[in-house]
Amino acid sequence: MPGSALLARALERAGVGDVAPWNGAAPAGDGPLLLLRADHVYDAALVSGLAKSPGALLCRPEDGLPVAAHLPRADRAVPVAEALEAGRGAEDAAFAGLRPSTPKALTGAYNHALRKRGEAYLLRLAPETRRAVEWRMFGGSYKGVTDFVTKHVWPRPAFHAVRACAALGITPNQVTAASLVLVFAALWWFSQGAWLPGLLAAWAMTFLDTVDGKLARVTLTSTKFGNLFDHLIDLIHPPFWWLAWIVGLGAVGMPLAHPVLVGAVIFGGYVLQRLQEGLFIILFKMQIHIWRPFDSAFRQVIARRNPNLVMLTAATLLGRPDLGILAVAAWTALGCVEQAVVTAQAALARRRGGPLRSWLEG
Known part of the structure; x- marks a missing residue:
């Protein structure tokens, strides 16, 4: 362009x-x-x-x-x-x-929308600077606080995918639509106990979920509909993947001893985490994961989609997909406790020192 x-x-x-x-x-x-x-x-x-x-x-x-x-x-x-x-x-x-x-x-030096520190870029564009400019623009589109897969694994391949999509005229919403197809494909395979194809579809979906947002930001083509489309998919599908995984264990003769209890912990814990995050925003006017350095670091591994997929992938490769979903349940419960503790600490900190401020604001 x-x-x-x-x-x-x-x-x-x-x-x-x-x-x-x-x-x-x-x-x-x-x-x-x-x-x-x-x-x-x-x-x-x-x-x-x-x-x-x-x-x-x-x-x-x-x-x-x-x-x-x-x-x-x-x-x-x-x-x-x-x-x-x-x-x-x-x-x-x-x-x-x-x-x-x-x-x-x-x-300023703090980007509220992307939750990170960093000066806005101003770059000279010439044939010899093009690749450096593209990489800087791509980096500027990344959120500062996210999971470790998105932050450390996806950037390089996503950069090349974004360049290809931009060159081919592929829109962010088309990428998001492809990721939605993969959501349902992974859901089906998980429910059938077809772990490897399901995991491949799930990881491909998480990759496209990185690409669509970056493509929209670097080409300045984001829309309210696209943002809503992408975020609704992100918000809704993860717990249904984990429930389908539990169903799949029964389908391949590896049923859990208490599938309903495990499912309730996973689904209920996911909903509770989201409610806790919303409550923190209402009470303290900031997201829970940007208050202190520890909170931002914990966001990299909290029981969200990508960290959970890492656990499930590792357990599957070891031949124990049942232990993987139990690990997801335990980590989800621990995440709820951690966020409850952080909320209580924030309330005490505000009572002692006034309004809270994110450490990313300096």
């Missing part, structure tokens, strides 16, 4: 109208105007921050070179545009009265 096309999407998402290439002539009217060099790639949050900051002169953090400006009045457009195109420094007379600003100054 040309950098200018990506920039146009970012401007549209920031609520900026009348986006057009610079033609060298002063625009009609004297209202506010944004000028941005199209040979750079801008974090969408950075474009939004610039649009909300009249008088800002956006400079590259590595050398201070101005690359974009928000003019309160368009009557200065020609000299400012010429200075930006010529690559003049922030001290040039054309930029007089504008406030030199870094990406961090316009966006």
